[in-house]
Amino acid sequence: MRFLSKDHRVVLSIVLVWASVPGVNGFGGTLQVKQSPEVIEAYRLCQTFEHLLGQDLDFDRAYEATFPQNKALRRAIAIADGEFGNQDLASVDDDLIINAYKRRMQIFYLTLVLAGPSDAESAIFFPPEIKELLKREPPADPKDFGAYVAQLDRDVARFRSHLDRLSTRYSSVADRVHQFKSDLLAPKPEPPKNQKVEPITGYYRSGVLTTDQPYYQIGSYTVVKEQGKMRIIGIRFFTRMF
Numbered sequence: 001m002r003f004l005s006k007d008h009r010v011v012l013s014i015v016l017v018w019a020s021v022p023g024v025n026g027f028g029g030t031l032q033v034k035q036s037p038e039v040i041e042a043y044r045l046c047q048t049f050e051h052l053l054g055q056d057l058d059f060d061r062a063y064e065a066t067f068p069q070n071k072a073l074r075r076a077i078a079i080a081d082g083e084f085g086n087q088d089l090a091s092v093d094d095d096l097i098i099n100a101y102k103r104r105m106q107i108f109y110l111t112l113v114l115a116g117p118s119d120a121e122s123a124i125f126f127p128p129e130i131k132e133l134l135k136r137e138p139p140a141d142p143k144d145f146g147a148y149v150a151q152l153d154r155d156v157a158r159f160r161s162h163l164d165r166l167s168t169r170y171s172s173v174a175d176r177v178h179q180f181k182s183d184l185l186a187p188k189p190e191p192p193k194n195q196k197v198e199p200i201t202g203y204y205r206s207g208v209l210t211t212d213q214p215y216y217q218i219g220s221y222t223v224v225k226e227q228g229k230m231r232i233i234g235i236r237f238f239t240r241m242f
Helices: 037-056 059-066 071-081 094-113 119-125 128-134 142-169 171-185
Strands: 020-022 028-030 216-218 221-226 229-235
Touching: 037 059, 037 171, 037 216, 037 221, 037 229, 059 094, 071 094, 071 229, 094 128, 094 142, 094 171, 128 142, 142 171
Parallel strands: none
Antiparallel strands: 020 028, 216 221, 221 229
């Protein structure tokens, strides 16, 4: 799959339901709910992911701090969200699949910094060698997956160097990087006070969770409990994270 060939933008509407209860003086009052410790932890986890990513745009670092530790679950997440095509990956090593996912996600986040260029900026932001990098697809033969991951490592280094050069040369790009990081580092909403956040089931990504396994949808993040800790298992992309 191509990095930019698919629209990842998801329109997410969060409706806050306000409940009024009559007060002793006849005026309505606002009923506030108490969120569970799981919900509070889930919100903080998503904030942690964004804050870590916002420091240096290092997806690997944010991933390691907030995604599951279980390798089988990591593999399932990578296959579900990595857009590796329809080939059989059963023979591919877990670490190769997980690393391929992390590298592709890293490139995607770096690409977001340059998203929506003007006509004049487009050729500068995405010269032929960067376009080629973004069009790179997984190998048809699983035996070539190791070489593919090694190439992704080089692609990440090339894209980051390209972004650094642009930032040094063009103040508009430096402003983009600064704004992107600032948005990630900015304070995020707390759990709603007037709507109980409840776990749901039936996660749409097959192979990641069982149909009856509960999870939370916190903005664009899907969060579950793993060995007593909340962990991110999926990110649905749209313009802003929260």
